[in-house]
Amino acid sequence: MSITSTALLTRATRLRRRTPPKGTDAGIFTCVSLTLLALFAIGPIILFFFNSVKTSNDYAASSLGLPKTWEWGNFLDAWIQGNIGAGLINSAVVVAGTAALTLVVSGCAAYALARLDIKGNRLFINYLLISSSLPTQMFLVPLFYMAVQARLYDTQIGLILIYVGLFSPFATLLLRSFMLTMPKELEEAARMDGANELGVLFRVVLPNALPGLLTVALVTALSAYNEFLFAVTFIQNSDLLPASTTFYSFQQGFTQNYPLVTAAGVIMIAPMLILFLFLQRRFISGLASSGLGG
């Protein structure tokens, strides 16, 4: 993420934000409730962090308090023993591939659905809605068969294609609604100048839809990063396993050392947490206001 594009996004967000209702003097009840809810949301993660730097005995005594000693070495041990570095690199490949391909696939489709007014538009949207509400566990066996036939089993590209298939319906719906909020004048001008649809899409629509694209990329990346059932099924080679699977195996293999498992968990959530804190505006505003905000 370059500085310029981040700045652009922030500006875009600011421009698009509506004036919030004037803050009034909230009662003490409201303030206390909001604070308690914040504690509820964040407290467990803080406890989890504390547990990750405890000794096994310290943890066995209580999983709730502050650590007696701070065992920072747990992180290094977890990193090495859980082979987490490799897991994170594999995740980076799968996540980046999934996000990029989803953007292309969903970007094109969303453009067609939002702007080209194609035949059967509405029916297709409903199809997409239903196709993202199916019990995906049932897909494992047929998908496995197809992946083997296509020699895509045990390859990262195979897992990426499956993720794109699973996540693109939602991404398309989200992007489409974002595109509907964009002004049409630029596209019309480009068409007047004789640009074809592909040209309009890549030179005008996509650059303008950058904030929406980024939101979709983040949402998709998060889903791909956290996904587990398909990852463990479609990747066999332990050198290719993504972080979610690595963590799951690690958890099973190190039951005797809970703080170490916890440290691995902390390492696993760290990349997404950092990404989120950096881009929280885009993450939240984009997701909420582009579609559901009404």
Place this chain on the structure above:
Amino acid sequence: MTFHSDVYVATAPRDMRLMHRKSFAARIRDRRVSGWLFMLPLILINLFVVAIPSIFTLFFSFTDWSGVGDANFIGIDNYTKLFTDPEFTNALVHNIYWTVFFLIVPMTMGLFSAYALTRIRRFRVIFRVLYFIPHIVASVVNAAIWRSIMDPTAGFGSLLHLNFLGNPDTALGSVAFINNWAWWGFLVVVFLAAMRSISPALYEAASLDGAGPARQFFSVTLPGIRPTFVFLGLMTIIWSFLSFDYVYILTQGGPAGSTDVLSTLLYRNAFTNQESGYASATGVVLALISAIAVVTYLVIRRVKKWEI
């Protein structure tokens, strides 16, 4: 509940689309067809990852397929068996409890927090970020977090002398509670965005009428976000029936079947009991429930003429 199927999104305001159609009348005929070319990649990948596996699921639901080897057509036997299977009924009831829980608890927390956030002057962004953070943590890690907190020997379980996940009476509630922890923050964000689009004038008018915060919430806020509210309510129903991750990771449907839901039953029948045909029938029933919820939503939307 997972992230990727979270939002259904707006269609264009009708008048804008008409305008569009008029100004480019000449090109429409062409583009209405060529537009499908842009959708080709999505259609192809959807065909292979979603549509074909779905068709196979439907097909196998009429067979006695074990998950390996050949299959025999057995008509609708799997479906008739479903409705006499106590495990199916047990799981279905849990899905209904689950749905009720998610329609009430996170909805209330989300609405309350979002409304409260519209009424404070400072720290709104910080609160919103904090509430949303659990939503980005992977379910495997969330499960580990709460397992340690609820631990009956080292965590709150030992303080309260309660075995949250081990007691069949509390297990389902505990799993739902953990899933909700990672879920309600998302609702806050969505509701907050919807609430901010309500015109401040409406609040001022209500305020002049002497309405307090509570009255304003029911007379202004709730009607103002109704489409979002109803939409999320219906999606909650769909996701509640699909719910798998947390039950699978935390309890695998136990103890004594007390947390079994349709998706974990389906998974177990397909991969432990080697009754893939029967599991497929469960999958089809789940898909039908989703489809009914979607259609209900679409009908409501059409009848009420909502733009969302």
Place this chain on the structure above:
Amino acid sequence: MELITRRTLLGAGVSAATIGLLSACSASGSADRSVILWNNLTNSTQQDYFQKNFVDAYTKAKVKFSNKPNNAIDRLIQTALAAGSGPSIVITPGPSTGVPEYTKAGYLIDLSQYADQYGWNDAFAPWALAASKIDGKLMSLPTQFESMAFYTNPTTIKKNNLAVPKNQAEFEEFCTEATAKGMVPIATGKADWQGVNEWHAVIALNHGAGPEAVYSALTGATKWTDPVFVDAVERYTGYFKKGWFGGGVNSYFTNTFATVYNQLVTGTAAAMISGTWEFASLRKYFGTEAGNNEVWDWAAVPSLGAGVPEVVWDLAIGQSAAVNSKAVDVAGSVAYLNFLTTDKKTILNAVRDQDFQPSPIRITASGFPTGTDSRTADLYSQLAAAKKIGYTTWTFFPQKTETYIILNWEQVLTGKMTAADYCAGIQKSFAEELAAGNVPAAPKPGQGI
């Protein structure tokens, strides 16, 4: 009824288009003749040891080993086989789970033809080979032999003035006294592995009702609804309800293996009931590897019913391995399977170094290399002298019955199902599978191992 060949159907509709569309971006071809093996070892120490001594050390073919999560391996292998793929060596949790279905589907090769070549009839214990046959054909080889045992920490026993029980009366007294001293009498828990339920069911049946009764029901001569089984299940689950196992039914559900071992180390629990596979796990909790001076010991599971002998050794094949008919190099895979299950030196070294469970090959206590834990050698000398054997669900019971036993054990514990209904359910499922010919051959209970 119309027979559909799933593969034809899938193939016709799907694969042609898929291959055409996607094979462009596929991985490398199938010229690789490596033997592929998926296994489920519990920790990285074991994985590294296995890689070094069972994979790298094998020189006759290139072997590719990858480790799978314990909870996922069976599903992964099933899914892969159903898709016409999968590892060359097919691992199953015993000969009665997976193997019959895979055999029917034609996914496995018949190993009978190799039995003479590799001398398996002499290498393996006869009961283990018999249990690995389906319709007279040898479809898998046993890779792990195990039995059930009663574990204690002698220090705890001594300190609390307890005596290791040998029969029902002593067992009940043991638990009563331990409870009175504020201890958990028997450490156990199923949070990490639902199959723990069947360990207890096996003990309830074989040590509560007795091996003769179990054998009789396994052959179909008597029914599982016989009062001897109902009483045994009722009595044993009654112990759970008294809080003797795991500290209460609810705790049993959430106790992890780590909790169970820790309770045994620290003396929170007076004993532990589990299988001999724990030898490998306990070394992480006791002694040098754990940084303490604690030791563990084992004894035979006590008799828990009138007329049941005090020593009954439950026979179990904890893991079986077969050869995938789609393996690129079938003969090479069989040769590797032979190495995996019968290479005495490698196997016994692994017992010495990591307390791996050996396959049920003919091993005598004196055959172990020096440096082997004396507790292991003791186990084998006792097993050799065994007069009575019992029958584990994961070796001698058909799959659906086994699943029923696992799932519904919890229903009995929580009082949602009576012992009589539980046994009736076992009978119903068992009768169907007996009629379908899915019940493995069991040796008579009176003979040794």
